[in-house]
Amino acid sequence: MQQTMDQFQVGDQIRITKLELDGVMRRRLLDLGFVPGVIVTVFQKSPLGDPIAYQVFQTIIALRKEESSLIYGEKINEEVCIHE
Amino acid sequence: MNKRIALAGNPNTGKSTLFNLLTGLKQHTGNWPGKTVAHAEGELTTEKATYQIIDLPGTYSLYSNSEDEEVARNYIIFEKPALTLVVLDATSIERNLNLALQVMEMTSQVIVCINLIDEARRKGIEIDAKKMSEQLGVPVILLSAREKIGIIQLLKTIDNMMERKITTKPFQIAYSDEIEQKIKQLEPHIKKVFGDDLPTRWIALRLLDNDQSLFDELKSYLGQDKQTSIEKVIYSNKERSYGA
Amino acid sequence: MELNSSQKIAQLTDLYRQAATQSTTTLRDEIVGKIYQTSQELSEKSVNYDKRKTTWLDKNLDQILTSKTFGFPIMLLMLGIVIYLTIAGANYPGVAIANLFSVVEGWLTSLFEWMHAPDWLYGILIEGFYKGTSWVVTVMLPPMAIFFPMFALLENFGYLPRVAFNLDRFFKQSGAHGKQSLTMTMGFGCNAAAIMSSRIVESPRERMIAILTNNFVPCNGRWPTLILLAGLFMAAGFSGGMNTFISAGVVVGIVLFGIAMTLFVSWSLSKTLLRGVPSHYTLELPPYRKPKIWNTIIRATLDKSVFVLKRAVVVAAPASIITWILANINIGDTSILQHFVGFLDPFAQSLGLDGFILGAFILGFPANEIVLPILLMGYLATGSLVDVDSMNNIKDVFLAHGWTWLTALNMMLFSLLHYPCGTTMLNIWKETKSIKWTFAAFAIPTGIAIITTFIIAQVVRAFGLV
Ligand SMILES: Nc1nc2c(ncn2[C@@H]2O[C@H](COP(=O)(O)OP(=O)(O)OP(=O)(O)O)[C@@H](O)[C@H]2O)c(=O)[nH]1
Ligand SMILES: [Mg+2]
Numbered sequence: 200m201q202q203t204m205d206q207f208q209v210g211d212q213i214r215i216t217k218l219e220l221d222g223v224m225r226r227r228l229l230d231l232g233f234v235p236g237v238i239v240t241v242f243q244k245s246p247l248g249d250p251i252a253y254q255v256f257q258t259i260i261a262l263r264k265e266e267s268s269l270i271y272g273e274k275i276n277e278e279v280c281i282h283e
Numbered sequence: 284m285n286k287r288i289a290l291a292g293n294p295n296t297g298k299s300t301l302f303n304l305l306t307g308l309k310q311h312t313g314n315w316p317g318k319t320v321a322h323a324e325g326e327l328t329t330e331k332a333t334y335q336i337i338d339l340p341g342t343y344s345l346y347s348n349s350e351d352e353e354v355a356r357n358y359i360i361f362e363k364p365a366l367t368l369v370v371l372d373a374t375s376i377e378r379n380l381n382l383a384l385q386v387m388e389m390t391s392q393v394i395v396c397i398n399l400i401d402e403a404r405r406k407g408i409e410i411d412a413k414k415m416s417e418q419l420g421v422p423v424i425l426l427s428a429r430e431k432i433g434i435i436q437l438l439k440t441i442d443n444m445m446e447r448k449i450t451t452k453p454f455q456i457a458y459s460d461e462i463e464q465k466i467k468q469l470e471p472h473i474k475k476v477f478g479d480d481l482p483t484r485w486i487a488l489r490l491l492d493n494d495q496s497l498f499d500e501l502k503s504y505l506g507q508d509k510q511t512s513i514e515k516v517i518y519s520n521k522e523r524s525y526g527a
Numbered sequence: 528m529e530l531n532s533s534q535k536i537a538q539l540t541d542l543y544r545q546a547a548t549q550s551t552t553t554l555r556d557e558i559v560g561k562i563y564q565t566s567q568e569l570s571e572k573s574v575n576y577d578k579r580k581t582t583w584l585d586k587n588l589d590q591i592l593t594s595k596t597f598g599f600p601i602m603l604l605m606l607g608i609v610i611y612l613t614i615a616g617a618n619y620p621g622v623a624i625a626n627l628f629s630v631v632e633g634w635l636t637s638l639f640e641w642m643h644a645p646d647w648l649y650g651i652l653i654e655g656f657y658k659g660t661s662w663v664v665t666v667m668l669p670p671m672a673i674f675f676p677m678f679a680l681l682e683n684f685g686y687l688p689r690v691a692f693n694l695d696r697f698f699k700q701s702g703a704h705g706k707q708s709l710t711m712t713m714g715f716g717c718n719a720a721a722i723m724s725s726r727i728v729e730s731p732r733e734r735m736i737a738i739l740t741n742n743f744v745p746c747n748g749r750w751p752t753l754i755l756l757a758g759l760f761m762a763a764g765f766s767g768g769m770n771t772f773i774s775a776g777v778v779v780g781i782v783l784f785g786i787a788m789t790l791f792v793s794w795s796l797s798k799t800l801l802r803g804v805p806s807h808y809t810l811e812l813p814p815y816r817k818p819k820i821w822n823t824i825i826r827a828t829l830d831k832s833v834f835v836l837k838r839a840v841v842v843a844a845p846a847s848i849i850t851w852i853l854a855n856i857n858i859g860d861t862s863i864l865q866h867f868v869g870f871l872d873p874f875a876q877s878l879g880l881d882g883f884i885l886g887a888f889i890l891g892f893p894a895n896e897i898v899l900p901i902l903l904m905g906y907l908a909t910g911s912l913v914d915v916d917s918m919n920n921i922k923d924v925f926l927a928h929g930w931t932w933l934t935a936l937n938m939m940l941f942s943l944l945h946y947p948c949g950t951t952m953l954n955i956w957k958e959t960k961s962i963k964w965t966f967a968a969f970a971i972p973t974g975i976a977i978i979t980t981f982i983i984a985q986v987v988r989a990f991g992l993v
Contacts, residue, residue, distance in 0.1 A: 409574070
């Protein structure tokens, strides 16, 4: 099921489906590895809940809700996880 | 004038640490991305020659999304250093190769330096430099700028590259047929304008991506005096050689 | 046939237009996706991961250091520990250096007597130049030599981005950039350098906010003032370890007040002069790395010591000489310094300070390090016969000039909040290239410093607390 990135729980593995952003920020997120099809892990929420840090291509990147709520993804189920 | 060597790479991969080691200078280093904001130059003397080393700001890509990226890109494209060292973080090769691939589209004079090899080993990451070098078509050197591992090999490779004893054949990404088609179509026209002065395939790709900032830079490059947006903090520096 | 440059530009423009029509919206996605895919394929072949070796710490440290429960307490604790160790550790070398300087002063005095040097020469060179610079070194060097290595260790460990991660929400609500907390932590070292580091904030609006508020973080030139006054006046009733503890608590409080002020001013600016919404933002949290402990300590200590000594000679020396001259040249029957101080005094008193203190802040504009030495020289040059051989006597000098805890508190606050030093102002101008904003960087903190100290002085006096 498709959700925005800020709605997942810490530890969830997510396959990115689409980015609803344009312009520089879209390109910057792409450069960071937030590319449709890529799998990212929700790494940690900051003490006040926002921003949230994601692990993407072996790097941890924190995004504010403003951005993460515009990135869509779907949670990968357990079997895929084990397979990974 | 001494030949120039540029240090490029993702943020926080140890470029400034390597720069300090090579030049004997004291650029600030710190474990957070974006530590280096001003561009620095220093000198490196090897057994064969003295080179000018330039510490570029760290970037995730060279697609002109920010000032830093433009500075780094312009330096590599327009200032044409004799050699570019792409510094990668051994603990996140997948991410870091990205930038190396981009640089290899821009110039063939590249050495890939896989830094932080000490950290990688601690974390159980094994990197086959020989295999990677075969794949990439450029020299790949494992090193630790902090623990001073692999430096001698790096210096030798630098000398050999400069003396053209090593020839490179940088790996080129193959894009989809559609994109490749369009590149093919544009390339000859670009060659007419720039000759062999600038990398035509790369420019074709950037034009297809509608890179306005690069377009502007190219225009001013063609116009009279080239301008660079680099703020130069040039450190005059005593030479320093590496014996051991 | 070779084209001329305007033909080339025309051709290039054509090509750009032509390429633009060929471009598709998903082209960038395709390019970047392809590059990542290639990176992945390439590294699969030549990189091998041994998952067993990833340590527990690598995976779980952030769950503690940025956790809901412990994130803030740990941050506060770190700040407290750093300040506590700085105060506790600076004491002994401070005393030792002070003793050394006074021994040398004795020799120099004998030397001058033996040479029958004129009084004014002795005054300028020993009471001005030598004392001024040696005070700067005595007061500055020990805390710096302890604070900076600790800070460098935290920096190299990778803790600073976590501070930014933890605090981001506050900065967002203030309309500021999350990386402002990185420039803020740089300010603990030196505001002038922090102004340069604000380039990591990309949006011009938010960078300006970061620049205008940076001086609310006490820099290395102000730490010693805060530490000294907290120890002498705020923790006066306590001795030994407890004194250090309370002093540290007070300094932490001052720092937190500075941070609150940073957020408040950022918020006000983004509602008024620098209106706008927060720009897009990403923050990388790099892996923790074990610093090379001894290397870092030695390097940071040496670098900072050299820095402090250089400052002492370059800035403190001329300032001390000028102060001595002002204190010793009379117009009518009082010195220029007295006239100056007397002129400032009524206003300064309304802020809970006195004319000497305000004068020291004004003469100390080139560098915050020299504010306290100038103040002491001013006091000593005007008749009070206290001999400042050791740090302990400093308090007597202050008391002889009518200091109370309110004076100390307001001097600390004024030091925290007032205009940036000369070097910082210069860097602000270089970065903003705007007289208007450089002036704002001067006026905003100064206004806040005056208002804050005024309110506190009036309230405290109204309630008869001093
Ligand atoms: N363990 C280890 N740490 C290293 C090595 N090289 C650099 N570091 C550390 O990595 C951190 C980043 O190093 P810098 O040299 O500042 O990195 P940079 O690439 O210049 O970073 P930016 O200027 O932000 O782009 C510092 O804390 C260094 O001490 C290495 O080979 N091994
Ligand atoms: Mg750097």
